[in-house]
Amino acid sequence: MNWYFDTDPEFQKQLDWMDSFVTEEIEPIDHVIAHPYDTSDPLRNALIKPLQQQVKDRGLWAAHLGPNLGGLGFGQLKLALMNEILGRSTAAPVVFGCQAPDSGNAEILAHFGSDALKDRYLEPLLAGNIVSCYSMTEPQGGTDPTQFVTRAERDGDEWVINGEKWFSSHARFASFLITIVVTEPDNPPHQRLSAMVVPAESPGFEIIRNTGLAGSSEEHGTHAYVRYNDVRVPADHLLGPRGGGFLVAQTRLGGGRIHHAMRTVARIKWAFDRMCERAISRLTTRGEPLSRQQMVQEMIADSWIEIEQFRLLVLQTAWKIDKYNDYKRVIADISAVKAAMPKVFNNVASRAVQIHGSLGISNEMPFGKMVLESFHMGLADGATEIHKVTAARQLMRRYQPSTELFPPYHLPAVKAAAEKKFAAQIAEYGRN
């Protein structure tokens, strides 16, 4: 019987090292560089590259990938514990070589890329020398990929791509994009799309603008609205089979979603710690600390309960991924994690704002931004509603329909069966 919640002492030592390393070396970087993904920024490179080397030397680099894919193969459970630390900082996942969307894109290239593509893009991506973009969502359709219209047509040894994509995060920093385009328009809806690599320097590839999240300037926007104008890529830039775009997308999204959740655990634990510290520090009316107010106590208790529930769901899902080594068996679990994430994030971040009062909502605290980030988690890699539907459909597949007029658990029938089973005892002892 194995059922415990301890971390291996050896791995705990690595986590303890990571904890101080992130606090002392990485978190301060978040306050002095604009984008940890911008490999053209000399300050970013001067600060981040030596830290990346330390992580490599310590054997903690690119821990999301198994050895067959060029990583260390820590597995998802250990990665979850690592991400509970890394998620505190924007730069930390980059320093540890496991940042989205590059982690998922590396997985796609490792599974479906030709040797030439692996040499050109996977190697430098895994080494942390370049970054990438995943370009799938379109302006007229995000949630439902069957609405996509961006086309790639075969012309000799090349594909010619035309269309627009929306919220192609990090396109401005990327050396290549993985895009999902219609190549088989006459196929059934789920077999029309294919995935392909587009080098960012391809003639005809255009960034219309770098959209930012609410409150940020275009200068700092990283979610590009892009256009492919007769962009030509060689035939071997196709990833997976023609019409297999959904399959390729799922390769990255399964892992990507749970990785977001692991990092979210870090964010909400961070907010929770600040909330508690503020509650015991801030004096309100009659000289009492905030922590004496019952409704403040309720906010603390509710937050802790929700964080613990969410964290255990994330860890258990990570454990199941390692155990089954088959994402198809954990579709419901991952969707449940994905659907739970924005709610707990929003709840905890909102309470952190409230407990800090005017300071909490000001731009001198990160909590308002965290509330917005909770919506990010409810949209990126699929809207919450879709994940709830997925989880529900998966769960209901585990049950058989009853053909009877009343269900098998209808109390009169259950009682009659029990009386039949214990008829001899009832006859001997009678009933009260």
Ligand SMILES: Cc1cc2nc3c(=O)[nH]c(=O)nc-3n(C[C@H](O)[C@H](O)[C@H](O)COP(=O)(O)OP(=O)(O)OC[C@H]3O[C@@H](n4cnc5c(N)ncnc54)[C@H](O)[C@@H]3O)c2cc1C
């Ligand atoms: C911060 C951020 C980063 C992102 N990065 C990327 C990226 O790098 N690459 C990329 O390709 N995309 C990216 N996306 C886009 C993301 O994948 C889409 O936002 C998401 O798929 C939803 O699509 P949409 O925004 O077009 O919403 P829509 O499809 O317009 O849906 C809007 C809303 O309608 C509701 N809804 C839709 N369908 C249903 C349904 N069937 N049942 C019930 N309700 C429904 C939901 O509330 C949903 O939020 C990113 C998004 C965000 C917020």
